[in-house]
Amino acid sequence: MGINGTYHDTIKSIISQHDRVHNEESDCLCHLEGQIGDCACSVDVVDQFNNVKLYPRLRSLLSKDYFRFYKVNFQRRCPFWEEDGRCSMKTCHVKMCHEGDVPPGLRENLTVEDEVLISKSHDCEKESDTDTELGHLNMTISPDVYKGFELWQAYDEDNFSVYPDEDGEAQYVDLLLNPERFTGYKGKAAHRIWKAIYLENCFWSQAPLELNNLCLEKRVFYRVISGLHASINIHLSANYLFGKRSRVFLTQQPNDEWGRNAAEFHRRFSPTYTKGLGPQWLKNLYFLYLVELRAVAKVAPYLKNESFYTGNNEEDRETKIAVSDMLKIVDSFKYHFNESALFDGGGQTADDLKKEFRYRFRNVSRIMDCVGCQKCKLWGKLQVQGLGTALKILFSGKFDSMSTEIQKNRANSTLIDLKPPQLARSEIVSLFNAIGRLSNSIYEIEQLKRMI
Numbered sequence: 148m149g150i151n152g153t154y155h156d157t158i159k160s161i162i163s164q165h166d167r168v169h170n171e172e173s174d175c176l177c178h179l180e181g182q183i184g185d186c187a188c189s190v191d192v193v194d195q196f197n198n199v200k201l202y203p204r205l206r207s208l209l210s211k212d213y214f215r216f217y218k219v220n221f222q223r224r225c226p227f228w229e230e231d232g233r234c235s236m237k238t239c240h241v242k243m244c245h246e247g248d249v250p251p252g253l254r255e256n257l258t259v260e261d262e263v264l265i266s267k268s269h270d271c272e273k274e275s276d277t278d279t280e281l282g283h284l285n286m287t288i289s290p291d292v293y294k295g296f297e298l299w300q301a302y303d304e305d306n307f308s309v310y311p312d313e314d315g316e317a318q319y320v321d322l323l324l325n326p327e328r329f330t331g332y333k334g335k336a337a338h339r340i341w342k343a344i345y346l347e348n349c350f351w352s353q354a355p356l357e358l359n360n361l362c363l364e365k366r367v368f369y370r371v372i373s374g375l376h377a378s379i380n381i382h383l384s385a386n387y388l389f390g391k392r393s394r395v396f397l398t399q400q401p402n403d404e405w406g407r408n409a410a411e412f413h414r415r416f417s418p419t420y421t422k423g424l425g426p427q428w429l430k431n432l433y434f435l436y437l438v439e440l441r442a443v444a445k446v447a448p449y450l451k452n453e454s455f456y457t458g459n460n461e462e463d464r465e466t467k468i469a470v471s472d473m474l475k476i477v478d479s480f481k482y483h484f485n486e487s488a489l490f491d492g493g494g495q496t497a498d499d500l501k502k503e504f505r506y507r508f509r510n511v512s513r514i515m516d517c518v519g520c521q522k523c524k525l526w527g528k529l530q531v532q533g534l535g536t537a538l539k540i541l542f543s544g545k546f547d548s549m550s551t552e553i554q555k556n557r558a559n560s561t562l563i564d565l566k567p568p569q570l571a572r573s574e575i576v577s578l579f580n581a582i583g584r585l586s587n588s589i590y591e592i593e594q595l596k597r598m599i
């Protein structure tokens with residue numbers, strides 16, 4: 148065979164390889180359509196609403212100071228097993244900031260211990276995740292961890308997630324400096340976490356194909372966890388670190404190290420590689436989005452009175468306007484999830500079922516302390532707390548009477564003194580960032596579709 152023959156064979160083989168990837172990827176995405184299930188809404192309707200209306204607003208809102216600083220305690224001990232090593236790769240590392248980086252209004256609430264911790268931490272670590280040096284993380288356990296656990300035990304019965312990280316060892320993290328993306332956390336350690344969540348805490352001993360045989364509440368529990376799992380895996384595919392050898396997959400930004408990896412997305416969600424389950428996992432992500440969207444809609448009357456205080460008047464005013472704009476958009480959505488269909492009777496009494504649901508979800512939130520990669524732990528805790536806040540808004544009953552009061556108030560055109568239930572700042576921040584992550588995932592699916 149001459150030079151031309153070899154050349155043409157090579158081109159033919161590249162084209163057929165490309166066609167194969169193309170068909171397999173289309174195969175994955177063409178299954179993501181139609182009804183989402185357990186709600187009156189389709190994938191198309193959510194895509195249109197999210198990508199055009201909600202996503203751009205949330206993206207801008209979440210860059211505001213009120214929403215970007217989140218307090219986390221990385222020192223809490225895993226309560227279920229001895230930790231089996233931590234990810235010491237630079238991509239797992241979270242950059243802490245010093246006192247001056249935290250807005251003044253949030254700093255005022257710092258305790259003496261916080262001040263000491265902050266002054267001990269490095270200057271705001273602005274270096275890139277890809278720098279070669281990553282110091283070993285000091286994860287020494289102190290008695291404060293145990294204090295935190297006691298606090299959790301005394302924590303409000305209505306809460307679905309554990310006591311927020313507000314104890315002495317918690318530190319503020321700037322979420323914009325620590326984006327959720329590929330970290331390389333995988334293998335036995337990561338599988339152990341997912342397995343513990345699914346097998347021990349998801350009412351989930353049956354094979355996934357029996358999902359339809361579960362009662363609505365148990366199915367909802369499984370679907371929200373699976374949706375969170377899908378969202379995390381979309382983010383690591385959409386914001387992937389390319390090594391030299393895998394650079395060939397980078398189709399959009401050939402000079403960047405970080406970028407969308409359609410092949411990774413395909414491996415994780417195509418029916419071919421997931422025994423046909425990938426598209427359902429993506430639908431679970433849409434379902435979780437609808438659950439959290441409904442929680443935001445339900446708590447909107449309370450959020451309208453929130454000051455979003457950071458101590459910077461101009462910034463706080465802008466945040467309030469942006470939140471109010473976003474809430475109007477959320478209110479305009481016509482196909483909200485109907486939470487009243489849950490816990491309304493059945494074989495097991497509704498109250499018992501709710502208690503069990505709450506107990507299991509708290510376990511999921513405690514499992515986050517077992518995640519060995521610091522950045523995965525940060526976003527895992529944030530999203531689980533956000534989901535816990537959504538579940539509290541939807542199912543604790545506290546926010547039902549508020550909505551009813553407000554509707555009555557509107558109908559009578561009278562002013563009454565509303566005593567709204569309390570949401571802590573960390574609950575509001577985590578709820579908004581959690582829906583922000585899901586909104587971003589849905590947007591990223593659209594981008595990955597375009598790449599194919």
Ligand SMILES: Cc1cc2nc3c(=O)[nH]c(=O)nc-3n(C[C@H](O)[C@H](O)[C@H](O)COP(=O)(O)OP(=O)(O)OC[C@H]3O[C@@H](n4cnc5c(N)ncnc54)[C@H](O)[C@@H]3O)c2cc1C
Pocket residue numbers: 327328329330331332333334337338340341372373374376377378379380383428429518522523524526527
């Ligand atoms: C809390 C947490 C946060 C993480 N955050 C990050 C991060 O920020 N960046 C990062 O790079 N990695 C992160 N990881 C790791 C990541 O989620 C994967 O575990 C890792 O990439 C290994 O992937 P895998 O292909 O082995 O399958 P895994 O994602 O580990 O899944 C294990 C098994 O679960 C099933 N499964 C997969 N997806 C779903 C789904 N959506 N619904 C139901 N079942 C499913 C499949 O059978 C799969 O084989 C995180 C892990 C955890 C536990």
